[in-house]
Amino acid sequence: MIAAYLFVILTTSYLFKTLFHRVFRSPLAHLPGPQITVISGLCLVFKEFTRQRRKWIHKLHLQYGPIVRLSPNEVSFATWDAAKEIYVSGGSGYDKTSFYDLFDNFSTKNTFSTLDKDMHATTKRRFIDRYNKSSVMQPNAVCGIRERAEEFVAKCTESPGKSANIYLYLHCYALDCITHHLFHPYGIHSLTNPSDMSKMRELSYRDTIRSQYLQYYFPKIMAMTARFKHRKNRRGDIVASYVLDLVQNSPETDSSTVLQRLKTQKDTLDDLYVASECMDHLVAGIDTTGDALCFLIHHLSLPESYSIQQKLREELVAHPIDSFDDLPYLDAVVKEGLRCFSPIPMSLPRKVPSGGRMVAGVFIPEDTIVSCQAYTLHRLDPEVFPSPEKFSPERWLESAGSTARNQMFFAFSTGGRACIGKHLAVLEMKLLLQEVYRSYHTKVWEGMKASMALDDQIIASRPKDQICSITFERLSV
Numbered sequence: 001m002i003a004a005y006l007f008v009i010l011t012t013s014y015l016f017k018t019l020f021h022r023v024f025r026s027p028l029a030h031l032p033g034p035q036i037t038v039i040s041g042l043c044l045v046f047k048e049f050t051r052q053r054r055k056w057i058h059k060l061h062l063q064y065g066p067i068v069r070l071s072p073n074e075v076s077f078a079t080w081d082a083a084k085e086i087y088v089s090g091g092s093g094y095d096k097t098s099f100y101d102l103f104d105n106f107s108t109k110n111t112f113s114t115l116d117k118d119m120h121a122t123t124k125r126r127f128i129d130r131y132n133k134s135s136v137m138q139p140n141a142v143c144g145i146r147e148r149a150e151e152f153v154a155k156c157t158e159s160p161g162k163s164a165n166i167y168l169y170l171h172c173y174a175l176d177c178i179t180h181h182l183f184h185p186y187g188i189h190s191l192t193n194p195s196d197m198s199k200m201r202e203l204s205y206r207d208t209i210r211s212q213y214l215q216y217y218f219p220k221i222m223a224m225t226a227r228f229k230h231r232k233n234r235r236g237d238i239v240a241s242y243v244l245d246l247v248q249n250s251p252e253t254d255s256s257t258v259l260q261r262l263k264t265q266k267d268t269l270d271d272l273y274v275a276s277e278c279m280d281h282l283v284a285g286i287d288t289t290g291d292a293l294c295f296l297i298h299h300l301s302l303p304e305s306y307s308i309q310q311k312l313r314e315e316l317v318a319h320p321i322d323s324f325d326d327l328p329y330l331d332a333v334v335k336e337g338l339r340c341f342s343p344i345p346m347s348l349p350r351k352v353p354s355g356g357r358m359v360a361g362v363f364i365p366e367d368t369i370v371s372c373q374a375y376t377l378h379r380l381d382p383e384v385f386p387s388p389e390k391f392s393p394e395r396w397l398e399s400a401g402s403t404a405r406n407q408m409f410f411a412f413s414t415g416g417r418a419c420i421g422k423h424l425a426v427l428e429m430k431l432l433l434q435e436v437y438r439s440y441h442t443k444v445w446e447g448m449k450a451s452m453a454l455d456d457q458i459i460a461s462r463p464k465d466q467i468c469s470i471t472f473e474r475l476s477v
């Protein structure tokens with residue numbers, strides 16, 4: 001009985017002390033945001049489990065401005081100053097939060113899931129040269145991607161007059177391209193080999209948002225339940241076995257591949273680390289590039305965008321095929337696509353270092369979770385992006401305001417932890433658009449009922465129904 005009384009007294013005094021601190025002492029209490037977020041993080045958790053986090057944060061920014069408190073320990077920012085402080089200061093910005101533990105593979109860290117920035121710099125150095133623009137633009141690398149872009153078009157036009165589900169084929173394209181870069185000649189050929197299609201389906205058609213948030217909030221309980229499941233890898237068993245097999249059996253891959261680079265380090269690297277790293281690049285390279293292209297081609301295929309298609313085609317046919325990286329309108333179309341339909345539109349959480357920091361002019365105590373999200377940075381300030389909901393490639397061709405526009409462009413994040421696959425992704429996008437729009441006019445199939453609304457997953461967003469039916473009409477050049 002005494003123990004029960006003691007328990008109640010201690011719990012009550014702990015709750016009272018926490019509440020007192022949150023309301024009267026915490027510097028976050030004075031920041032703009034819903035009152036409930038001063039005392040509780042439940043609202044945020046609810047929005048996360050019901051996949052409304054991004055939308056909710058954006059709404060709060062529209063209501064309260066560029067700084068918004070999301071919970072007693074979390075703040076969202078939407079200015080370049082804040083993004084620079086959080087993601088660029090000291091090179092890589094602040095350390096990642098434990099949220100990124102979700103992205104371990106084979107229970108082993110990789111560059112993306114490494115929290116500490118010094119450790120991250122060490123892992124990234126091992127392979128980053130394989131993703132430099134000069135490596136990605138090597139003629140044999142470009143040729144490999146172009147071949148796959150041709151296969152994509154062949155797949156979409158194999159039944160003339162009928163629509164093609166480009167959601168499916170673009171994810172195949174992205175999978176084939178990234179595995180080519182990682183493992184050539186052992187890359188996947190899901191566009192031409194139906195038995196490889198299951199690998200793409202395994203990775204792109206799962207909905208794991210709730211289980212991943214459960215894992216984030218209750219890692220110990222989830223670890224206990226995982227013991228009963230005997231899973232090799234959370235992100236997919238067929239693909240995990242494919243990656244592990246390639247790493248462990250070390251077949252001779254091309255000297256340009258990421259696997260080869262990791263296998264020829266001075267210090268021998270553990271197989272599980274190499275597999276975790278390769279698996280991460282593979283997963284990071286599918287839905288991002290696949291969804292970015294899917295949203296973009298869908299938008300270009302709406303009647304209101306036919307003039308954009310026309311302008312793009314004029315540029316493409318007027319220039320030799322190998323000048324794809326030097327075409328201003330193609331570049332602007334890709335950039336505007338990534339601005340309007342960022343495949344990673346969500347917050348990228350970071351932890352304020354010890355001693356606290358000034359972010360966008362306000363003091364934020366240590367260990368507070370801070371972040372920016374591309375969805376809001378790409379829309380909030382009408383001076384930087386006038387008519388933000390309008391798809392307008394032309395905005396990227398104007399010289400006035402270009403510094404601010406480029407600073408606010410956050411599709412690949414910024415600083416030392418920005419996307420390493422950015423040059424590869426842009427190359428894949430440009431080559432595919434070139435292949436399609438040099439020779440075809442695309443239209444949304446008139447019978448398409450599927451929704452293209454953004455459907456948020458744990459960090460990326462995809463079209464809600466995962467179907468996008470497009471018809472391809474061959475043009476006489």
Ligand code: HEM
Nearest residue numbers: 112281284285288289292344348412413417419420421425
């Ligand atoms: C349009 C396509 C892509 C977009 C929009 C995109 C976006 C991003 C963003 C926003 C981040 C930062 C995430 C964070 O801090 O939480 C990131 C990181 C990363 N991306 Fe991409 N990505 C794309 C394609 C790719 C591809 C093709 C690869 C293949 C290698 C890749 C590999 C990575 C990796 C490994 C990281 C972690 C970098 C680090 O922590 O140093 N991404 N990407």
